[in-house]
Amino acid sequence: MSLLEQLNQDMKQAMKNKEKDKLAVIRMVKAALQNEAIKSSHAELSNEEELTVLSRELKQRKDSLLEFKNADRLDLVEKTQAEIDILVDYMPEQLSEEEVSEIVKQTILDVNATSKADMGKVMGALMPKVKGKADGSLVNKLVLQQLS
Structure with a gap:
């Protein structure tokens, strides 16, 4: 439906x-x-x-x-x-912080990101995977943590 x-x-x-x-x-x-x-x-x-x-x-x-x-x-x-x-109630089930963190780690490996300069590349590849399932600010925070 x-x-x-x-x-x-x-x-x-x-x-x-x-x-x-x-x-x-x-x-x-x-x-x-x-x-x-x-x-x-x-x-x-x-x-x-x-x-x-x-x-x-x-x-x-x-x-x-x-x-x-x-x-x-x-x-x-x-x-x-x-x-x-x-x-x-109408949103898909939200991912936990741990699940988002795992997706972030995998995406960073996939795009070969090494520093904060690669933030745009990582976010571009990551957001379609978590769209509607995770808060963008949480994703941004986790990516920054992983890249620093």
């Missing part, structure tokens, strides 16, 4: 259960997917493109959550955390 089909099904269920917050998040994701489809002029997005949109929406919420915590806006922190929890 595609992400869009899953969202439609969950949207109907959220309407029946009168879950306003979940319904709002699902509608927001659907709108983002439709906007991306229009922008890329495809009738339908590939699974990878859907995952990219979903990852972007999740990252925006996480960034907002950090800002709200810094501003001591507990009302917005709770709302944003609830949105994040809903979005995480």
Whole structure:
């Protein structure tokens, strides 16, 4: 089942259960997917493109959550955390830090990277492998650790 089909099904269920917050998040994701489809002029997005949109929406919420915590806006922190929890349900299972570390080590060996100057080469080869399955900042941190 595609992400869009899953969202439609969950949207109907959220309407029946009168879950306003979940319904709002699902509608927001659907709108983002439709906007991306229009922008890329495809009738339908590939699974990878859907995952990219979903990852972007999740990252925006996480960034907002950090800002709200810094501003001591507990009302917005709770709302944003609830949105994040809903979005995480649609993401593929996340890799553990150890799994990401192993993938980083293998990729560094594959591209023969030896210093921080090779960071771009490593990240370019690595990100398609972990797209949507690991946080980019964690991947970046692990690559820097391995290259230094």
